[in-house]
Amino acid sequence: MTTMKDVANRAGVSTATVSRVLNGHAAPTEQTRTRVLAAIDELGYRPNALARSLRMHSTKTLGLIVSDLLNPFFAEIARAVEDEARAHGYCVVFGNADESAEQQATYVRTLLDRRVDGLLVCPATDDGGWVAEVTESGVPLVLLDRTVDGSTAPVVRVDGTEALRELAASLVATGHERIGVIAGPANTSTGRERLDAFSAALAELGRRPRPEHVLHGDFRRASGAAAAAALMSLPERPSVLVAMDNLMGLGALEELRGRGLVVPRDVGLAVYDDQPWFPLLDPPITVIAQPTVAMGGAAARSLLALIAGEQPADVRLTARLVSRGSCGEAGLVSERASSPFNTAVRTRPTSVSEEDS
Amino acid sequence: MTTMKDVANRAGVSTATVSRVLNGHAAPTEQTRTRVLAAIDELGYRPNALARSLRMHSTKTLGLIVSDLLNPFFAEIARAVEDEARAHGYCVVFGNADESAEQQATYVRTLLDRRVDGLLVCPATDDGGWVAEVTESGVPLVLLDRTVDGSTAPVVRVDGTEALRELAASLVATGHERIGVIAGPANTSTGRERLDAFSAALAELGRRPRPEHVLHGDFRRASGAAAAAALMSLPERPSVLVAMDNLMGLGALEELRGRGLVVPRDVGLAVYDDQPWFPLLDPPITVIAQPTVAMGGAAARSLLALIAGEQPADVRLTARLVSRGSCGEAGLVSERASSPFNTAVRTRPTSVSEEDS
DNA sequence: TCGATCTCTGAGAACGATTACACAGCCAGT
DNA sequence: ACTGGCTGTGTAATCGTTCTCAGAGATCGA
Structure with a gap:
């Protein structure tokens, strides 16, 4: 690799001058400036970011640790973070915790060792030892x-209480008595909060889900399938399932299909987290949509503000209910029942990205 | 930040000794060893990976540039690469080219400047200037x-010719005369190869898609929708669409639904690239599945071999056809027509991850 | 003509690690 | 007692930058 010294020799100047030219300092003459630039060009010189970072105590890099890269929810967030970071001249290093606290801890250490300028973490669990x-x-x-x-x-988080309240009201209005919940892990804030908010909303309506109708998954596909299987094997099985995450929703759907159960005739389904393909199912799935792009952007901005020495406030975005008929919601059910086959959806599917803008 | 010098002072030794302890050299006595470790512990010292990399000319980091992080195909690859890399003590820095050659070039430079030990690129276009x-x-x-x-x-690539040949044969056998193709960009190897292989397969069967039935998208959702719209607006519209990428397939599906067209009654659909939700649609979508996890793993291993000074051979994995009925395939159609509603799929959906193992 | 001021450049000390080399003890063998 | 070979440790150079400081000319006013 050619270094700054090589450039300096070639241009007949000192490394200090080369550095000044590179960093746009006022000092160098137009003449030396062009000489240096020519040398850089001829040698194909590229500065060593490592050395620069060591000297500057800044890497222009943000670390991002997501709980699960395979979850499109986090993939979208990652993408949004990266966009925002790049716009500010920062690079993003990703780590994938795989919903494991240990792997997360390893990544936190790795990224700290590499001296990232800031860290963005989607925590795997409540444990905050790290x-x-x-x-x-x-x-x-x-x-x-x-x-x-x-x-x-x-x-930076999402408030789903209002959306969950609406969902609860809608389910009760549709006549659902036995509501099954596939909740997230009890040792994650989102896992608890969503369940609590939903339970509270039902309680306000005078309902209370039976304990055996509430199962905890781990925010991944297999656990959603397992929970759905368990719930649908109960003597008094739920008339509707609410999956608190898109991957568990996917697993639940797979399980229901595997058992030959038809949504919403045999059992309703609602999912927390919209995905582009939910509107394409028959019936389209009722979801609670989260503003993923906005989350990623807000998080990156908060971190950059923190790096700049400011004190950014917590950000709380709101999720919203998108009723599509998979819980047998009034009006949609009857309309649906009249068409013999897989019919077109009634409205153009709303894309997630449109919702976020 | 505490540095090695701080540790050395505290333990009453030189930095050389601290370094030796840290790197497990044979030299230091058990006594000094414990003294140093104690000092490290008390000070909460963490070595600066930047300084280490500068000195060692190695960052233990791989760079990965994907064409589009939002494409689950690449997300899965990224995850597989990361798993393999971590298993060998390497970290992965991601870059998202967003299907743009310029952004890709920027990332290549950024990652080279950061002195990654190796680079893994899913090229955005054929242009190889970089x-x-x-x-x-x-x-x-x-x-x-x-x-x-x-x-x-x-x-490291995937060979889809055999799968595409099977698909072509199946479509022709099902009686499709007008086959619409939503191809990838002509300036990507996969875009061209898939189209060429499919066209050649049809030619072998004595068919030849009409020129106006072949449209090029950009491997993203919107282009799939646009192409489907264009194709379905033709006076002689195709009886089946083949989308050469999962995102374009998604877009096409959205467009078809928006137009009230029923698959496969009004038009068939096949997609290149399986996704977990394809089996859940009604009808389940016929796809050509790619071994994403194997691809990511193989690519990482090839790169590590290259870093180790070996000369890894090209890797060519094979895609395979998964017929599910969305093209009106024989046997599936009739079975389907007998059930009035959204029915259960006939076999348990096969998950992508299972296919890859 | 002589400072004073201003502009440009270079020498060299960081940054925080690794490691070649030297050296101080210690023990064994003569 | 002296040599020679170990063993364990410290000194200092090095990686490729940035940046302080000081010096070399040039310009200018008196």
């Missing part, structure tokens, strides 16, 4: 989607 | 999924 490590290292931290015990870091 | 830059820098390069003009780098 936060102390980050705080000690002095690297700015922003939490995304989920919170963590004993952390004072800014949080 | 390859020279990588070669000059001496950083090992492996191409993934798509090839590039004038490159001698090892390639």
